[in-house]
Amino acid sequence: MRVAFVDLGRSSVEVREVEAQGPVSLGLKVHEEAESWRRDPLSPETPLVIGMGRFVGGRLIGVHRIVAVFRSPMTRGLHSSALGGAAYKMMGAGVDAYVITGKAPEPVVLLASQEGIKIEPVKLVYEYQGLRGVYAFTKYLYDSYRDFFQRNNARAVVVGPAAWRTYNGALASIDLTPKGELSKGAEDFAARGGPGTAAAQGHNLAALIAGGKARARYQAVADIHKIDEVAKVRLKKGYLESLQEKTIKYRFDPSLGTGGTFGVNYVHYRDLVPLFGYKSIYMDRDERVRHADAILRLFWKPFNELVFEKARSWYNCGEPCPVTCKKVWQGKKVDYEPFHAMGPFIGVYTFEDSVKLVDEVDAYGLDAIEMGHVTAWLFDAVEHGLLRPEEVGIGDAPVFDPYKFKPETDSKKNARLAGELLRAFVEGGGEAVEDVARLGIRKAARAFEAKYADRVAKAGVRFRDLAVFVAYGDEGYMTPNFYWAPGMVAPMYVQGKYWTNYNPTYMPPEEFAKTAYDRAVMESLVEDAGICRFHRGWAEPILGDLFKLTGIDMDRSLYKRFAEYSIKAGADPRPWESRRAMDVVSTMARELGAKDWKFDSDEAYMEWWRRYKEALDKLLGITVS
Incomplete structure (x- = not known):
């Protein structure tokens, strides 16, 4: 692999060949050699590896993901997170991966092309031309480096406001049209585990912009x-025929009349999707079915009618891919995980309200899955009397008892409060939610149990028992997918x-x-x-x-x-x-x-x-x- 070793503390770049199978194996090698397990996850000397696989630029489809390998501020172990499509343009720089160490004295952008790699200070602009967060910053970078973007057909990976202020920051990449407009559907986030936080707080890296005219390094995958x-030999069918057959769920499944993760999961899993911070696991099947029916009517049907029955607004992630898995509802990419996080999992069954929340999460550059868990956990803590609404930055108590929940009316209330909580999480405004943004769920739960011991005794339930997570070591954790x-x-x-x-x-x-x-x-x-x-x-x-x-x-x-x-x-x-x-x-x-x-x-x-x-x-x- 052709790897750029970038030391932002010394403002130096060295490009050299490294034996590695791909970005994950490279990340393992770099972290093993650096013995990064000895350092804090956000130490400037803890490497952040951002790279792409060996098959870019050839005739294979779906191989142009950007992968980040980093020591997670959440789990405190090594983690890998990926986003789709960006390598299709970024491979043009002729660099397979970037190994970031050191910390710049101020936020910087990396500009990579076949002409070389530059490190430049950059202004953090998160409100611009009516856009917010990562969308605003991406457009600002395009206007600031318009010639670089156009000359190199470049694409950016950026961090949002959450990366600088919380443990839960993502890496975001939004493709741009030739005219510099945000491209529908071609947006994705490497979010799980906090890679954006590792980039921002560990290295002061605000963005990587890469592009050029380099193409496939291995001619065999271009044949x-x-x-x-x-x-x-293996599949008993030709490549393209096999691809079409094996990706039907993500494109359009005629047996279900829908497609994509959002479209398929609700009709496939029905009453088995977790609701209300996993409280639904305790409900009998009849009650779960009642909720599933409401979700299909209020949440799934509006999406399916527009995306599959009327507009057929299907797109890809930025590489030419016939699967067109990005189902776009009035300009917003819809996938199961982020919409469930900011939807039924937190007691929001009305689709349009969920759209607004997902857009807020994405603009901040947050991991939507983790924010679903944080929101549900804090809502549940208020429901149990363990926390007061103002302590989590909200103006009222949510409706978080699934047996009392009225989908049409209570969804809107919960959506409004979730928006308030999101803003407090990133921008401040509530002592408890600020502690969670700083500590994460596991450490915050312990701290709250000591601080509010009288409330725990009265409620008869611990903070930690309202959350669902896997524990790692003494301090790390990870919340599950839905x-x-x-x-x-x-x-x-x-x-x-x-x-x-x-x-x-x-x-x-x-x-x-x-x-x-x-x-x-x-x-x-x-x-x-x-x-x-x-x-x-x-x-x-x-x-x-x-x-x-x-x-x-x-x-x-x-x-x-x-x-x-x-x-x-x-x-x-x-x-x-x-x-x-x-x-x-x-x-x-x-x-x-x-x-x-x-x-x-x-x-x-x-x-x-x-x-x-x-x-x-x-x-x-x-x-x-």
């Missing part, structure tokens, strides 16, 4: 005949992604660990290839053969190296601290009528956790003392 040969799935809270070394078995299923711990391990290994390799996971159906069976076309024997040990790093960093999985996280496992076992395990005591929960963890470590071939 459609060679790709077809590989596909026909699936009622034991694998989402199981003791995996990397969580908050799909590096686990995320199906609504239940198995004995050893069997479950094996299925989650197999998934984690493949997901890490797909990410290392820079391939969109929506393309995993056709990519995974031929991934080793594709790597061979570039002269690489695929290294399958990436997930093991993440685990080894976590252990050295003291950020390995720890037993559950949250009752609700534990119950994600037991309630799914109950839902499926599983009889091989009785979760009738804390010891039973811990036994399942311990046996799962021991089975995973055995599969990894590692020993944890």
Whole structure:
């Protein structure tokens, strides 16, 4: 890989060739050699790696993701986060990856092209021409560096206001049209784990803008005949035919009359989607169905009618991809995770209200999934009397009891309060919410339990038991994606992604660990290839053969190296601290009528956790003392 080593403290750049399979394996190598587990995640000497895979510029589709590898301020272990499409333009600079160390004395932008890499101070402009946050900053950068963008057909990756002020900042990339207008649907966020915070607070990096005329580095992946040969051996069909078949969910599934993650998940999972901060796991099926029906009517139907029955506003992420997975509702890209976070998960069932909240989250440059958990947790704390509305920056108490919830009216109230909470989280305005923005959920829960011990005693419930998270080491944590799935809270070394078995299923711990391990290994390799996971159906069976076309024997040990790093960093999985996280496992076992395990005591929960963890470590071939 052609790698630019950028020291922002010394304002120096060195470009050199490095042996690495892809951006994830490069990130592992850089962090291992730097022994970054010895440093704080936001230390200037803790590297941030931003790169792309080996298959860019050829005839493969869905391979132009930008991947960030960093020590997470949330988990305190090594994390990987990706966004779609940006490498299609950024590869033109002829640089495969950027390794950022050091901290600039003021916010800077990196300008990368075939002419070289420049480091320049930049003004943080988050309100511009009627735009806000990352959208405003992207447009401001285009106008400030118009000649660079146009000459190099460049694209930017930026951070928003949240990256400078909270632990939960994302990296954002919004593609631009040739005239410099924001491109519909071609926006994406590498958000889980706080890579934007690592860039901003660790290095004073505000943006990376890259482009040029360089193209495929490996001619074999530019030869459609060679790709077809590989596909026909493994998939028994040609490459493009296999791609079309395996991506139908994300394009349009005629059997469901919808498509994309948002369109499909609500009709596929129906009453199994988690609601009200996972409170729905305790509800009987009839009550869950009542809520699912309201969600389909108020939340899913307005989207589906416009996007699939009328406008057919489908787009891609910025690379020429026939899947057109970006479903756009009146200019806003709609995916399941962010809309569920700012929708049913926080008690907002009215679609148009959720659109406004997602737009606010995106503009701030926040991780929407984490903000869904933060909002639901704080709403629930107010519901239980553990916190007062003004302490979380809101003017009234939300309606957060699903049995009392009236979808049409209470959704609007909760949406209004969620907007107030978001603004307080980033800009300040409520002692408790400011503590959460600084500490994260796990540490804040502990602090609140000590500070408000009298309220905890009166309510009969701890702060931590209202949140769902996986604990890492003494301080780290990660909240799960929105699936009622034991694998989402199981003791995996990397969580908050799909590096686990995320199906609504239940198995004995050893069997479950094996299925989650197999998934984690493949997901890490797909990410290392820079391939969109929506393309995993056709990519995974031929991934080793594709790597061979570039002269690489695929290294399958990436997930093991993440685990080894976590252990050295003291950020390995720890037993559950949250009752609700534990119950994600037991309630799914109950839902499926599983009889091989009785979760009738804390010891039973811990036994399942311990046996799962021991089975995973055995599969990894590692020993944890």
